[in-house]
Amino acid sequence: SYTRTMPEPYWPHTCIEALPPDKRLEHVRFCSPFAAHLIDQNPCWLEQLEAGERLGESSPPRGARAREWIEAYGLDDGLRSFRNQEMLRIIWRDLCGLATLGEVFTDLTVLAEVCLSEALALHDSRMREKYGDPRDPDGRRQQLVVLGLGKLGGRELNLSSDIDVIFCYPASGHCDGPRGLSNAQFFERLCRAVIATLADLRPSGFCFRVDTRLRPFGEAGPVCCSFAAMEQYYQREGREWERYALIKARPVAGSREPGERLLEVLRPFVYRRYIDFGAIEALRDMQELIRAETARRDRQDDIKRGPGGIREIEFLAQGFQLLRGGRERRLQTPYLSVALDSIANLGLLPNDVVSRLRGHYTWLRQVENRLQAMRDLQTHDIPGGEALKRLCAAMGLPDSGEFRHRLDKRRKDVSGIFDQTWSEPKPVSGKAAEGMSGMERWQRRWAEWRDGRGRARGSLASFVTSLERRPMGQRAAARLDRLMPLLLRQVEEKRLEDEVFTRLLDLILTVSRRSAYLALLAENPAALERTIELFGRSAWVAQRVCRFPELLDELIDPSLGHHIPSMETLQAAAGRKLELQDEEAILAGLNYLKQATCLRLAVAWLEGRISASALQESLTDLAEVMVEATLHLAEGELRRRHGFIGQAGVAIIAYGSLGSRELGFDSDLDLVFLYDPGSGESAGERPLAAERWFARLAQRVVALLTALTPSGKLYDIDTRLRPNGQSGLLVSPISAFETYQMREAWTWEAQAMTRARPVAGTQELASGFEAIRRTCLCRPRDASSVGREILEMRERIRESHGDGNTPAQRLKHAPGGLVDIGFIAQLGILALACQHEEIIQATGAEGQLDRLLNAGWLDAAQHRLLQQRLAALRQARVALELQARPSDDGDSGEGVAALLIHLARR
Numbered sequence: 061s062y063t064r065t066m067p068e069p070y071w072p073h074t075c076i077e078a079l080p081p082d083k084r085l086e087h088v089r090f091c092s093p094f095a096a097h098l099i100d101q102n103p104c105w106l107e108q109l110e111a112g113e114r115l116g117e118s119s120p121p122r123g124a125r126a127r128e129w130i131e132a133y134g135l136d137d138g139l140r141s142f143r144n145q146e147m148l149r150i151i152w153r154d155l156c157g158l159a160t161l162g163e164v165f166t167d168l169t170v171l172a173e174v175c176l177s178e179a180l181a182l183h184d185s186r187m188r189e190k191y192g193d194p195r196d197p198d199g200r201r202q203q204l205v206v207l208g209l210g211k212l213g214g215r216e217l218n219l220s221s222d223i224d225v226i227f228c229y230p231a232s233g234h235c236d237g238p239r240g241l242s243n244a245q246f247f248e249r250l251c252r253a254v255i256a257t258l259a260d261l262r263p264s265g266f267c268f269r270v271d272t273r274l275r276p277f278g279e280a281g282p283v284c285c286s287f288a289a290m291e292q293y294y295q296r297e298g299r300e301w302e303r304y305a306l307i308k309a310r311p312v313a314g315s316r317e318p319g320e321r322l323l324e325v326l327r328p329f330v331y332r333r334y335i336d337f338g339a340i341e342a343l344r345d346m347q348e349l350i351r352a353e354t355a356r357r358d359r360q361d362d363i364k365r366g367p368g369g370i371r372e373i374e375f376l377a378q379g380f381q382l383l384r385g386g387r388e389r390r391l392q393t394p395y396l397s398v399a400l401d402s403i404a405n406l407g408l409l410p411n412d413v414v415s416r417l418r419g420h421y422t423w424l425r426q427v428e429n430r431l432q433a434m435r436d437l438q439t440h441d442i443p444g445g446e447a448l449k450r451l452c453a454a455m456g457l458p459d460s461g462e463f464r465h466r467l468d469k470r471r472k473d474v475s476g477i478f479d480q481t482w483s484e485p486k487p488v489s490g491k492a493a494e495g496m497s498g499m500e501r502w503q504r505r506w507a508e509w510r511d512g513r514g515r516a517r518g519s520l521a522s523f524v525t526s527l528e529r530r531p532m533g534q535r536a537a538a539r540l541d542r543l544m545p546l547l548l549r550q551v552e553e554k555r556l557e558d559e560v561f562t563r564l565l566d567l568i569l570t571v572s573r574r575s576a577y578l579a580l581l582a583e584n585p586a587a588l589e590r591t592i593e594l595f596g597r598s599a600w601v602a603q604r605v606c607r608f609p610e611l612l613d614e615l616i617d618p619s620l621g622h623h624i625p626s627m628e629t630l631q632a633a634a635g636r637k638l639e640l641q642d643e644e645a646i647l648a649g650l651n652y653l654k655q656a657t658c659l660r661l662a663v664a665w666l667e668g669r670i671s672a673s674a675l676q677e678s679l680t681d682l683a684e685v686m687v688e689a690t691l692h693l694a695e696g697e698l699r700r701r702h703g704f705i706g707q708a709g710v711a712i713i714a715y716g717s718l719g720s721r722e723l724g725f726d727s728d729l730d731l732v733f734l735y736d737p738g739s740g741e742s743a744g745e746r747p748l749a750a751e752r753w754f755a756r757l758a759q760r761v762v763a764l765l766t767a768l769t770p771s772g773k774l775y776d777i778d779t780r781l782r783p784n785g786q787s788g789l790l791v792s793p794i795s796a797f798e799t800y801q802m803r804e805a806w807t808w809e810a811q812a813m814t815r816a817r818p819v820a821g822t823q824e825l826a827s828g829f830e831a832i833r834r835t836c837l838c839r840p841r842d843a844s845s846v847g848r849e850i851l852e853m854r855e856r857i858r859e860s861h862g863d864g865n866t867p868a869q870r871l872k873h874a875p876g877g878l879v880d881i882g883f884i885a886q887l888g889i890l891a892l893a894c895q896h897e898e899i900i901q902a903t904g905a906e907g908q909l910d911r912l913l914n915a916g917w918l919d920a921a922q923h924r925l926l927q928q929r930l931a932a933l934r935q936a937r938v939a940l941e942l943q944a945r946p947s948d949d950g951d952s953g954e955g956v957a958a959l960l961i962h963l964a965r966r
Contacts (some may be wrong), residue, residue: 204227205318255272563599881930
């Protein structure tokens with residue numbers, strides 16, 4: 061079946077009564093010369109349709125019938141003959157009053173889907189025989205997805221409509237046939253073959269004109285895109301009109317389940333999580349452009365684009381869908397009729413208004429169908445002469461005067477409803493506003509407020525000076541004029557600190573050329589208030605949003621901070637970025653994912669929804685995902701250039717805060733790279749020895765993680781903990797690493813090993829590292845020697861850093877700071893692991909202290925002191941990172957420092 065299980069769109073019955081059987085043939089011949097021609101050319105068609113009881117009853121087209129025609133006449137001619145016979149049936153039922161408008165829509169839509177699917181199936185089969193199956197890098201078979209948009213997507217196809225489609229496929233890769241065709245090449249050729257079969261004009265006519273201009277980058281872009289390329293395009297390049305287009309998107313042919321998943325990924329682009337007032341301005345602009353174009357070409361009789369036409373009803377409903385669809389899931393539908401029902405049920409328009417709109421739309425669409433039924437031409441202009449007589453007869457009206465009267469009355473009502481619903485806001489009135497620009501008005505208003513805060517006025521003056529140096533379009537200036545009085549009023553009412561006010565002005569200055577953000581803040585008071593609240597809570601949040609304004613979309617999401625992303629969610633999101641073919645786009649996508657996730661975690665902590673410990677674990681998950689993603693990207697690049705390297709593998713080992721799962725917002729990553737040489741040489745056209753192959757791999761991973769993009773860089777990387785430090789190789793064979801750890805490593809390197817764990821690479825090497833770590837940490841040691849060396853190391857660190865010159869350094873290095881707590885845990889592990897191997901399973905201080913308590917090395921009071929101090933320091937560290945409030949690290953630092961000395965000397 062080519063129909064999906066969806067709410068059935070409702071449209072009223074046809075506007076004429078069912079004609080008596082003896083009047084039908086003459087009526088159809090007069091109203092539709094196209095149908096008359098089909099009857100004359102194929103006298104048996106009506107008999108066949110009547111014999112199959114398909115003229116009097118609803119009986120949508122079926123693929124089995126299409127295949128019978130194809131088997132008899134070949135793909136191109138058979139499909140055209142099938143289409144023409146079905147068109148004759150649909151026109152007959154419509155003109156004779158035997159079908160509702162909804163049935164006509166459904167039959168035409170199903171006909172298009174059948175033709176698409178049959179053409180696609182046959183061409184796909186032929187190409188797979190020639191080139192093999194296209195597969196992704198993991199070997200999964202790929203299939204084309206066809207998304208229908210416009211009236212095809214909305215199941216509202218008219219009698220001579222183009223079909224708007226986007227062709228796409230899940231993942232890049234190559235065919236498994238002998239020619240090695242890429243997936244992009246395979247699907248490009250497949251799509252062009254399908255388009256030719258449907259759209260080329262032949263003696264038997266055509267099936268459907270195919271319009272692919274709604275695809276990413278329009279006519280300048282490839283005919284077929286991967287899912288990852290589409291996601292990246294809409295995230296970075298998508299325009300307002302494309303949001304309107306995607307409202308009606310749905311899979312119509314090919315592999316439909318992946319198409320549904322793609323639309324779910326694109327849903328946030330179409331339906332914003334906040335109430336999207338900026339979309340209304342775009343709707344007004346588009347409609348004004350259409351009206352201006354119609355007037356310029358003197359096409360007032362265009363029932364689709366003219367005033368009060370079909371397009372205005374569609375725009376009116378889509379405006380509500382974009383405005384509130386992110387909040388009201390029921391508005392997220394490709395079907396206009398269902399959208400109108402939801403608009404009425406939500407009380408967005410009165411029921412009687414929705415009923416009138418539905419009636420007007422039904423009548424106008426019937427006029428459109430009967431216009432196009434005459435010659436099978438895509439026309440929307442009311443004709444004159446004989447053609448107008450045919451149209452009046454098709455509409456069951458006595459003459460053109462009555463037709464014109466009804467048309468004008470309906471269009472006038474539609475225009476009135478549209479203008480009243482989406483009218484422009486009224487400008488400020490009054491004598492004070494005369495001759496004064498919007499900027500002058502809000503500056504004068506600010507000067508009238510007497511709050512005695514000269515610094516705030518100075519910030520505003522500096523802001524105005526900077527603003528005047530930036531060219532602004534008329535739309536942006538108008539939006540700024542609406543926003544600034546609202547912002548200044550909030551500043552006055554909330555008595556905001558000067559520092560917070562300056563942060564807000566910095567944001568406005570940053571987005572002054574991005575008028576969509578100005579509109580959002582100006583027309584959505586809740587968004588503005590949310591921004592002010594979070595800017596007041598955290599200078600870090602303000603700095604990040606000002607530096608990367610695209611994060612404003614995240615910031616104003618009401619659910620921001622409520623949902624903590626899991627490792628699986630982050631891996632799936634990163635995986636979609638990796639499917640992009642352009643490395644620059646991949647890095648930009650990964651960086652945005654990192655920035656957006658950090659913002660969500662920061663807000664969750666600021667609002668008390670997550671502890672400092674859980675926050676650090678989530679930041680660690682995020683970093684691991686980024687390390688895995690960059691390793692995947694770097695391995696792919698090396699393999700393309702130099703080939704695979706047998707059974708060899710690599711492992712990335714995390715030390716420090718990443719290894720202990722205690723990462724902060726601005727922490728660097730301590731990484732060590734290990735490899736197994738395997739066969740010793742790669743198998744590509746330009747082979748490399750294993751040592752060079754893995755050295756380049758490690759260098760590439762570090763370069764990707766530290767690369768600067770418009771969305772920032774992922775992380776700073778520290779590789780000094782590798783064997784022999786900075787003088788050692790960047791990547792080590794695992795056998796050499798084991799030898800070094802067992803024979804040459806210092807005590808401080810064993811301390812570092814207590815916090816180390818694998819975070820990316822092959823499982824075999826990860827297990828090998830774990831075995832080395834276990835052997836290293838669990839070998840017998842002299843407890844007094846270990847204690848003495850750890851105290852000496854602590855003194856050397858203190859001599860180097862003192863108690864810290866900054867708040868962050870004091871949290872770490874002051875007596876009883878994070879370093880002291882870590883040293884206590886490491887001392888216990890190195891002294892006790894030979895007897896209690898289980899204590900090395902934890903790499904974080906909190907888990908390590910718990911295991912030392914269970915092993916009896918710490919008593920309950922000592923454990924409680926350390927855990928309370930650790931929790932306080934973590935909380936203070938996060939507060940300091942977010943610049944949320946003065947850090948409070950408790951008052952038990954001296955007790956922890958004394959405990960370290962006591963435990964080291966006992």
